[in-house]
Amino acid sequence: MPHRLNLATWNRRAHFDFFRSFDEPFFGVTSRVPCTGAYERCEAAGHSFFLYYLHATLSAVHAVTPFRYRIDAEGVMVHEQVDASPTISRPDGTFGYAYVRYDPDFEAFQAKAREEVARVRASTDLHPSTADDAVIHFSSLPWLNFTALSHPRPALTSAQAVPDSAPKVCVGKRHRAEGTLQMPVSVHVHHALMDGQHVAQFFDVLTERLQ
Numbered sequence: 001m002p003h004r005l006n007l008a009t010w011n012r013r014a015h016f017d018f019f020r021s022f023d024e025p026f027f028g029v030t031s032r033v034p035c036t037g038a039y040e041r042c043e044a045a046g047h048s049f050f051l052y053y054l055h056a057t058l059s060a061v062h063a064v065t066p067f068r069y070r071i072d073a074e075g076v077m078v079h080e081q082v083d084a085s086p087t088i089s090r091p092d093g094t095f096g097y098a099y100v101r102y103d104p105d106f107e108a109f110q111a112k113a114r115e116e117v118a119r120v121r122a123s124t125d126l127h128p129s130t131a132d133d134a135v136i137h138f139s140s141l142p143w144l145n146f147t148a149l150s151h152p153r154p155a156l157t158s159a160q161a162v163p164d165s166a167p168k169v170c171v172g173k174r175h176r177a178e179g180t181l182q183m184p185v186s187v188h189v190h191h192a193l194m195d196g197q198h199v200a201q202f203f204d205v206l207t208e209r210l211q
Contacts, residue, residue: 056209
């Protein structure tokens with residue numbers, strides 16, 4: 001069950017109060033992640049590489065606690081489980097947002113995720129029926145080996161005080177470099193909730209999962 005973070009004892013309380021007032025409180029990092037082992041395992045087993053690195057991303061999110069923090073009207077909630085809202089491409093060139101629940105077991109995760117992917121591809125809706133901030137926003141650009149990336153976000157006014165604090169992850173085109181397969185991974189996070197060291201920890205875990 002989610003629980004509320006005790007702001008009074010949080011050692012980042014001053015940072016939280018400082019950065020949450022910014023018009024753009026998110027910062028982003030892009031890094032190359034080796035993925036030879038993961039890709040070869042997927043090829044051998046007939047797994048979806050997209051779902052494999054989505055699962056690895058969620059595993060890293062669960063390993064680094066601040067990635068499960070979300071801002072609400074009363075402070076910060078800590079979620080025990082965070083799921084994914086990935087973009088899914090459709091045959092007509094558009095995309096829809098899916099809702100994929102996390103399961104530590106990849107086989108179970110993949111089975112449910114394939115059903116959701118099929119549902120979104122056959123629909124015309126943009127958003128899934130499930131609305132929850134206990135997600136990461138996830139997308140992929142398998143056509144592009146990018147070096148940096150930004151995300152569109154709604155401008156908030158005093159009349160539209162809906163905090164967006166969900167991490168945003170985008171994975172790019174895999175390519176061979178230095179004898180290994182690599183892919184760019186962009187991570188954008190809310191600076192009121194975490195710092196660069198937490199993003200580095202996320203990349204460490206993701207790299208381990210994909211080796």
